[in-house]
Structures are given as structure tokens and as C-alpha cells.
Amino acid sequence: MKNSQILEEIGHNIQLARMKKGLTQEQLAEKCNVTTQYIGTIERGKTPGSMLLIIDICNVLDISPNYIFNKLIKNNKDSIDILPTESSVEYLKLKPDNKEFVKQTINHLYSMQTKR
DSSP, X not given: OOHHHXXXXXXXXXXXXXXXXTOOHHHHHHHHTXXXXXXXXXXXXXXXXXXXXXXXXXXXXXOOHHHHHGGGSTTOOSXXXXXXXXXXXXXXXXXXXXXXXXXXXXXXXXHHHXXX
């Protein structure tokens, strides 16, 4: 994997964790004492950020570094993706009432499956 791809994956994982936490780039930047632009460049994979900043980001987002580096380490067995990353990001962008609809749909499909 190329360095640019590694940085993009790290940035994407940070963005996904930030969105799951319900924070904006501005809020994350403020909590980490950096600029919004700097968080944006990290999330776009243009810069890696320092190790100390990565630790701050992990603490603010309540995640472990394993979450950020998960798919970059060969034979990493620490986590399992339930949904494809693209679906997770799209779900996080939904309005609350649409998220509830998705949850109800999944519950309905599961209940129908168990009746068969």
C-alpha cells in the first residue's frame, strides 16, 4: 500500500469516528487545540498529524488507535466491520428520522427471517 493510500485510510477512519461521535471538524479541532483546516487535511489524507495529535483525537473520539490503523496492519484481528465503510458513512449522514427508519427496517427483516 502506498503512503498516500495509508494517509487516506487513516483520515477516513478518523472522519468516520468523528461522525459517529456526532462532532464537526470544528468541534474536534477545538478539543484538540488545532485548526479546523488541519483536521480537514488529516481527514483528506494530505498530512498524517503527529502521534500526540492522534492520541488526542483518540481520546476525544473515545476510540483506540486500533480503530484508526485497523486495516493498515496485516493480520489485525481486533475488529470486525459489520457494514461496508461506505454504508456506514452514508448512514451517519442520514437525518435522525431516516436513521430510525433504517433501524426499524433491519429489525423487521430480522423478525421475518426468524419466523421462517
